Amino acid sequence: MKRTLSIVFGVLFLFSVVAGSGAWLVFDMLTTPHSDVDTEKLFEIRPGDGLRAVTRRLETANLIPWAPALEGYARWRGYAGVLQAGRYLLSPAMTPVEMIATIVSGDAVFDELTITIPEGWSANDIELYLEAQGLFTKEQFQEAVVMGARYRDFPFLADLADDTILDGYLFPDTYRIFADSTPEGIVLRMLGRFAERTDAALLAEIRSQERSLHEVLTLASIVQHESANDAEMPVVAGVFWNRLQIGMRLESDATVNYVLGTSKRQPTFADTEVQHPYNTYENEGLPPGPIGNPGLPAIRAAVYPAEHDYLFFLHKPTREIVLSRTFREHLDSKARYLD
Numbered sequence: 001m002k003r004t005l006s007i008v009f010g011v012l013f014l015f016s017v018v019a020g021s022g023a024w025l026v027f028d029m030l031t032t033p034h035s036d037v038d039t040e041k042l043f044e045i046r047p048g049d050g051l052r053a054v055t056r057r058l059e060t061a062n063l064i065p066w067a068p069a070l071e072g073y074a075r076w077r078g079y080a081g082v083l084q085a086g087r088y089l090l091s092p093a094m095t096p097v098e099m100i101a102t103i104v105s106g107d108a109v110f111d112e113l114t115i116t117i118p119e120g121w122s123a124n125d126i127e128l129y130l131e132a133q134g135l136f137t138k139e140q141f142q143e144a145v146v147m148g149a150r151y152r153d154f155p156f157l158a159d160l161a162d163d164t165i166l167d168g169y170l171f172p173d174t175y176r177i178f179a180d181s182t183p184e185g186i187v188l189r190m191l192g193r194f195a196e197r198t199d200a201a202l203l204a205e206i207r208s209q210e211r212s213l214h215e216v217l218t219l220a221s222i223v224q225h226e227s228a229n230d231a232e233m234p235v236v237a238g239v240f241w242n243r244l245q246i247g248m249r250l251e252s253d254a255t256v257n258y259v260l261g262t263s264k265r266q267p268t269f270a271d272t273e274v275q276h277p278y279n280t281y282e283n284e285g286l287p288p289g290p291i292g293n294p295g296l297p298a299i300r301a302a303v304y305p306a307e308h309d310y311l312f313f314l315h316k317p318t319r320e321i322v323l324s325r326t327f328r329e330h331l332d333s334k335a336r337y338l339d
Helices: 002-031 051-060 067-076 096-105 123-132 138-144 183-197 200-208 213-226 233-245 253-260 296-303 327-337
Strands: 041-045 086-090 112-116 174-178 312-315 321-324
Touching: 002 067, 002 096, 041 051, 051 067, 051 096, 067 096, 086 096, 123 138, 138 183, 174 183, 200 213, 200 296, 213 233, 213 253, 213 296, 233 296, 233 312, 233 321, 312 327, 321 327
Parallel strands: none
Antiparallel strands: 041 086, 112 174, 312 321
16 A cells, blocks of 8 residues: 555655656746747738637747747736737747737737848849738738839839849838838838939940940849958949950859859859850850849949959958969969969
């Protein structure tokens, strides 16, 4: 009998320890931010959304670590029937308890949001960013960045064929937008900003050079990715311009990365052999269009490239540029600074 009681008490003790440990883990999960990255996302509660669906979507959005824990807490607090529909700015740096309290309070966003599009981002990069912010799905923005009649009021797009992706023309900047903005509305804002920043004098200079805006933006998008800073952009543009003038392939690593969806500092030999219209190791001249959306310094560099006789360049690990006139000089520089 004593042995049986000992076993029973032992089992009960272990159970209480496990239960207590589990309760502590759940408590810690609910009161600890899922991440220290304080990036706000727009999270929508639709009319009729239930607690379980909301907590599952919070987990899918990587805002909380485990939906059942928050669901159980919210049911215990009596929140299941008082969720407020609306759009909320939530961050993984908030605790799950803080998030559900925000939703229950009805502290929804009705005003403006801030989005920042860095120089060089492609339409695909922007789509992923806006989706991560909870604004739209990637597919919704993909549909909006295709040239069509809705954008024909912008004169600088006059020569762009329908169904062309608007890469190059989506001006990178910080925008204040309404929480209920549409994908098309944001594209219109970015095109409007492009029109503001590319003044008449710049466009006139492009025409005087008998170049098209599309060609300039294509070169600028490559310069944007190949330059370590704004100051060297005219020099880099000058290298590519010199190559274009003599019919030499641009051999831009940035175009290879664009084709492969990578970000390598030095693509492999096999990478440079991939067959694709945008691979400037395999094709002469400029690629069919921009590989991203350049900022104004890169655009101006493409319009006013520096005058020099260099045909090659590389960057040291310190990001300092090294220019060469001949392939032999370039190979020597690679051996000295990169190999």
